[in-house]
Amino acid sequence: MSAAALDSFLAALDASDQEIQTLMMVRHGHVVLEEEWSPYRLQDRHLLFSVSKSFTSMGIGLLVEAGLLSLDDKVVSFFDDEELPDKISDNLAAMQIRHLLTMTTGHSQDTMEALSRDRRMVRIFLGLDVDHQPGTVFVYNTGATYTLSAILQKLTGETLLDYLRPRLFEPLGATEATWEISKEGITKGGWGLSLNTDSLAAFGHLLLQRGQWEGQQLIPASWIEAATSKQVPNDNQDNPDWQQGYGFQFWRGRHNTYRGDGAFGQYCLILPEHDTALIVTSASQDMQATLDVVWEHLLPALEGKPGDGTARPEKLEIPAPAGAAPSGDGRTYRFEPNDAGLSAVRLDPDGTGTFTFAVGANYETSVPVGTTQEVVCAPGGWQELTDELQDPPQRLVTNASADGEAFVATFRYLETPYVATLTCRPDGDSLTVDVNFNVSFGPTEFTLRSS
Structure with missing residues (x-):
C-alpha cells in the first residue's frame, strides 16, 4: 500500500x-x-x-x-x-x-x-x-x-x-x-x-x-x-x-x-x-x-493507487473552544431535577464554573440515585477529570469560554460520542442554561431555568 x-x-x-x-x-x-x-x-x-x-x-x-x-x-x-x-x-x-x-x-x-x-x-x-x-x-x-x-x-x-x-x-x-x-x-x-x-x-x-x-x-x-x-x-x-x-x-x-x-x-x-x-x-x-x-x-x-496527493494532517486533535475567558457573578444557582442531571451552577469572576450533577432516576448507571459530583470548567485547553457518576468511572474533559456575555461550558464524555454544551446567561435572579448535545436519540436542545 x-x-x-x-x-x-x-x-x-x-x-x-x-x-x-x-x-x-x-x-x-x-x-x-x-x-x-x-x-x-x-x-x-x-x-x-x-x-x-x-x-x-x-x-x-x-x-x-x-x-x-x-x-x-x-x-x-x-x-x-x-x-x-x-x-x-x-x-x-x-x-x-x-x-x-x-x-x-x-x-x-x-x-x-x-x-x-x-x-x-x-x-x-x-x-x-x-x-x-x-x-x-x-x-x-x-x-x-x-x-x-x-x-x-x-x-x-x-x-x-x-x-x-x-x-x-x-x-x-x-x-x-x-x-x-x-x-x-x-x-x-x-x-x-x-x-x-x-x-x-x-x-x-x-x-x-x-x-x-x-x-x-x-x-x-x-x-x-x-x-x-x-x-x-x-x-x-x-x-x-x-x-x-x-x-x-x-x-x-x-x-x-x-x-x-x-x-x-x-x-x-x-x-x-x-x-x-x-x-x-x-x-x-x-x-x-x-x-x-x-x-x-x-x-x-x-487497490494500490497512490492517492490524490493531500498531505497528512500535522496534528489530529479536536481542540478546545477558543475565545475570550468568561466571567461570572460568583452566585450559585439551583435547578429542579431535569434531563441533564444539572442540580447547581456557580460562575466565578475568574472565569471558572462549577457545575453540580446529580444521578437521577433515568440514569443508566448503578451509582445510587441522588449521588452528586462537582465538575469544574475553566478557560484554556481541555481540563481532564473523571466522571464518577458512571459505573465504571469514565474520562471527561471540560472547557469554559465566552460567547458575548454568555458563559459557555463544554463537556466531552470521552468514552462515548457525546458532547454537551451549556450556554449560561444570568437573567435577573435566575440563570438560563441552553443545553445542546452534539448527537442524541431524542432532542438535542432544551433550556433550563434555575429555581
Missing part, C-alpha cells in the same frame, strides 16, 4: 463533517493504521451502540454449535406464562430464532421505544402486535436482539457478557469489555457494549479469519460465513450501504463488504477482498457520509 494514499484517506476523514475520534486498520493480520484525535485515545473503552448486536450473534452461534438451540426453534418456547401474553397470536407463535437474528420478526416498527417504558422488557416484546408473518418484512429491531440475549441467559444461566468472556473476549485480549444490564438483569444485547479500539480491531481480524484466533477456533467458521452473508433483503432502507442485505446481526455493504455498526458512527467494517478490517469510532450525524469517504479514498489505496 502507498503511505501517501493512506495519508490522503486520513486527511479526507479529518476534513469531513463527521467528527472522527479513533481509527484502526488491520490488513493481512497487521495494524497498518492507528490514529487518535486528541483528547480521545485508542486505549479507552468506547460505547459501541449497535455494534453490540454483532457480538450477540457470536453468542447465538456458540449456542447453535453446542446444540442448545437451532435457528428453527420457536421464540415462545423459551418463555413461561408470566412472560407470554394471555393470547399468543399465530404470527408470534410462528416467530423463530432466525427471525430475531435477521430482523424479520414481523413487527411493523422497531420495538425499542416500547421496551424502554417498563423494566419487564421481555414481556413487553412478546406482548406487542406482530403485524406481518415472520420472515416476510425487514424492520430493524433492537428489541429482537435483546430477546436473543434473554434466551441465551435462559439456556446458560449466565448473562451474555459472562458467557462470552472466556469464549471470546478474553482470548481476544478484550478484558476491558463492559456491557450494560437491563433493569430485569439481562445484558442488553442490542446495545450497551463498550470496548477499546484495539479490541474491536481484534474482533474484525477474527471475522477475517473466519473465527480462528491464534490456532484456536473461537467461533465456528460456518457461523461466521452465515452471519456475514446476505440472509434477507433490506432494500426498504434509505441509504445505499444499508440496502445490500442483512445477515445475522450484520449489515451487508457495497463493494462486497459487511459490518457491525452503531449509532453516531461506530464501525467494524470488513473488506474481505482486501483482507482488511477498518475500525472507526466517531460522533457522526451522517453515517453514510463516512462510508462514502472510505469508498472514495481508502478503496483506491487498497
Whole structure:
C-alpha cells in the first residue's frame, strides 16, 4: 500500500463533517493504521451502540454449535406464562430464532421505544402486535436482539457478557469489555457494549479469519460465513450501504463488504477482498457520509493507487473552544431535577464554573440515585477529570469560554460520542442554561431555568 494514499484517506476523514475520534486498520493480520484525535485515545473503552448486536450473534452461534438451540426453534418456547401474553397470536407463535437474528420478526416498527417504558422488557416484546408473518418484512429491531440475549441467559444461566468472556473476549485480549444490564438483569444485547479500539480491531481480524484466533477456533467458521452473508433483503432502507442485505446481526455493504455498526458512527467494517478490517469510532450525524469517504479514498489505496496527493494532517486533535475567558457573578444557582442531571451552577469572576450533577432516576448507571459530583470548567485547553457518576468511572474533559456575555461550558464524555454544551446567561435572579448535545436519540436542545 502507498503511505501517501493512506495519508490522503486520513486527511479526507479529518476534513469531513463527521467528527472522527479513533481509527484502526488491520490488513493481512497487521495494524497498518492507528490514529487518535486528541483528547480521545485508542486505549479507552468506547460505547459501541449497535455494534453490540454483532457480538450477540457470536453468542447465538456458540449456542447453535453446542446444540442448545437451532435457528428453527420457536421464540415462545423459551418463555413461561408470566412472560407470554394471555393470547399468543399465530404470527408470534410462528416467530423463530432466525427471525430475531435477521430482523424479520414481523413487527411493523422497531420495538425499542416500547421496551424502554417498563423494566419487564421481555414481556413487553412478546406482548406487542406482530403485524406481518415472520420472515416476510425487514424492520430493524433492537428489541429482537435483546430477546436473543434473554434466551441465551435462559439456556446458560449466565448473562451474555459472562458467557462470552472466556469464549471470546478474553482470548481476544478484550478484558476491558463492559456491557450494560437491563433493569430485569439481562445484558442488553442490542446495545450497551463498550470496548477499546484495539479490541474491536481484534474482533474484525477474527471475522477475517473466519473465527480462528491464534490456532484456536473461537467461533465456528460456518457461523461466521452465515452471519456475514446476505440472509434477507433490506432494500426498504434509505441509504445505499444499508440496502445490500442483512445477515445475522450484520449489515451487508457495497463493494462486497459487511459490518457491525452503531449509532453516531461506530464501525467494524470488513473488506474481505482486501483482507482488511477498518475500525472507526466517531460522533457522526451522517453515517453514510463516512462510508462514502472510505469508498472514495481508502478503496483506491487498497487497490494500490497512490492517492490524490493531500498531505497528512500535522496534528489530529479536536481542540478546545477558543475565545475570550468568561466571567461570572460568583452566585450559585439551583435547578429542579431535569434531563441533564444539572442540580447547581456557580460562575466565578475568574472565569471558572462549577457545575453540580446529580444521578437521577433515568440514569443508566448503578451509582445510587441522588449521588452528586462537582465538575469544574475553566478557560484554556481541555481540563481532564473523571466522571464518577458512571459505573465504571469514565474520562471527561471540560472547557469554559465566552460567547458575548454568555458563559459557555463544554463537556466531552470521552468514552462515548457525546458532547454537551451549556450556554449560561444570568437573567435577573435566575440563570438560563441552553443545553445542546452534539448527537442524541431524542432532542438535542432544551433550556433550563434555575429555581
